[in-house]
Amino acid sequence: MRIRGINPSQALLALALLAALCWNLAYGAELRGVELRSGPTGTHAELRLDARAEYKVIPLANPDRLVVDLPGTRLRGNLALPGGQGIVKNVRSGQPVPGTTRIVFDLANPTVALAPRLEEGPDGVRLVLQWPGDGEADPIARVAAGGSAAPAPAPGPVTTVATALPPRVPSPPAVDPSAASNDATSRLIAGMPRADVGSQSPPSAVAAATTSAPEAVAPATPAPMAGGAAPVVEAAPPPAPSAPPAARPRTPVMTSSMRPLVIAIDPGHGGQDPGAIGPGGTYEKHVVLSIARELARQINATPGMRAHLIRDNDAYIELTQRARRARQAKADMFVSIHADAALNRAAYGSSVYTLSTRGASSQQARWLADRENNADLVGGVRLERDTLSSVLLDLAQSGHMKASQDAAQHVLTGLRAVGKTHKPNVEYANFAVLRNADMPAMLVETGFISNPDEEKRLVDPGHQRRIASAVLDGITAFFSNQPPPGTLFAARAAAAEQAGGSP
Template structure:
């Protein structure tokens, strides 16, 4: 072989090698970073990827480990810098089994139940692989020790048995607290809206929610319960589920959002609408909030048509009563909030927020201001403004429940003792309601209702505020 021939052969060889490398690089996705979030009952690991991957996982015992095989991936970040405190994870190791197959081993101090799924890119993130490690026994209520169950055949052992709904009639003379579930919007890998200086909505909402919880719980007869108590993600539907488990009489979701226009400012209060948003802003914000699940991931498509149809049916059947309560409490909260900060809209707006779709619990969403507005983002970050907002929301919530306390509560008992003035009751007309229907619901005469509101005929408009005559109270048993 002549010298020139050999050189040509070498060049071809290099070319083939380069091509093989190029194919490898093309085939493999990079794990660009790994993030970790701790929730009360689970630990979430998020692998940020440069492209889609296939994966599989299995657990090993003694010692407890979780092995994740990521096919078509290379590690391009460090795993030893994750903060593992307060998690069952004691270490994260990795090995490249082939140039394209990455194995990640998670060392655990306790067994976990893993759940994993891939998420497609969205506005905020690229491809992701999400591994949720559920603490074992985390979701089970205090139960009998296992030995007792095994020894006693009368004790049901099926863990899949549905729990009975916890709504027994209140025992006579009971004076339970009114429970307000407070939902701090976003959390974990879903930061929510971003302020001009990079402020995260999720932090502002948590601070206001915690203050609101403190203030509501200080009121005798009321208890505030946080839906989210730290920096972790909760899917939208799970939020109302948590509220229901806590026995909520009211669901208040706290947000501080962004608008396309930086000059937009002011607080708003939203209730659910079953027929679309009342304003362009409402539509835009609802789209943004509902996107949360796509950012945080719920392991499946969250907005399929079947769900929407079911939601529609539920709304038709049982939404009307709690929708008018939602509008009522929303209006009271809005007018109180209007005393401490400018309002974006003077009336409760209606939009299709996923988080408010809880037909049996009156629910409102409070946009405390626009974090995208320079001035408001500064106010929202200050403790004194957060306290003022919480005070205003507490005031509205109290007014609402003093007028219509749920039976069996301390506040209902107070009212029955004549210890609080019930005051005039208000009803905000929602779509599909007639004056006759409203009169029937409050057990007042149609004539009394007409004259209390100086109505010349029975035509009412959606959003119209009606005074419910006080004679209704005397008529109650």
């Protein structure tokens, strides 16, 4: 029997759509919350999901807004959306098609957001969105940048006394209480016999009484002259106003004509290669991935910088491919993150290593390089190098050796603020992961996972944030001293040079 107005194909399509909707509701992800905050580095938004989900980010103009579509994701009931913060004026939600949740960020200006990323944590998955900026809406940031919390009134025309006033006898200045007090003290001291002054008061006391406020002491009125004529007293001219301090130039901000500094972050090991394993069963590959993600988050929150993660999941990548991926991303620096291990469980502290094709700085550096280079054997890759590739690699690296050493020294200095370093200086050895890097490159050992105490610290999110911040401080210091052209760091260095300061 056929239902009037509905043919079988339409009924099947409706049933399919209903089934798809029910499947999405039963198995799809759930948007549990939306967080929004702003600070000196820009505006930061996080969409909290209970599981990994597909997403699509659509920037729109007139008016400016950023749309995030989450196919197969449902919105938690009675979800409260945050109010405006920073560049985001308002946050709205909708459903463009059944089974798709849409979040709309209304923007105050057409600032381009950084590349979105998914971050996994113990409470689920977060989709992170960031709009960079220097925090000009913050009055404290404006003052720190050389501005002011409120605009100052425009100065009026300046006239001199000679042109503004006709010639006449100047009148004495108005007497304030402090000047009158100093005047009385001066007359009292002047009327005292010199012998008494010298015998009763030490010279230091008299000097202190007469010089406590020399600019505020009014001249003492002299006694009347013979014949009752009063002497003519000329008032001292008021002090010339001091020139206002020169206004500090505003700190340059990121513009469309500048390119961001790209920092390639390589979490060591991964997949079938667990790396070192701590006494508590902690895998190096998991620890370094967490630290690398935190470092990427902090870099992306820094104006003028952008992070590129070589791996963002538990996957194995050949050592020869890691630096190549950094090259494809046009990275300005390559940082490989690891956790050290030693037979001596008491060994502790962080270290920083650079590439050397002509030997190692120590036996430990040589042993560490051999251990890290064997990772490709675990991954099933056969290491092969011929004479030509060795020569080409040496030539490619020769121009970056000094820069790598300088950058590594800055990072090692930053790590000293977190805790004791294992070695006082930057070490070097023939690390395979650094051989193909044609940019400043280093390998950072964040601590000894073989040490039970350091193993606990390495899995602590707070300690991971401090390590990432220390590495970022070193990277920032290096590029502030050696800024590549066309970057925000180069613009800041030029502004500082014009102002006669240092970057």
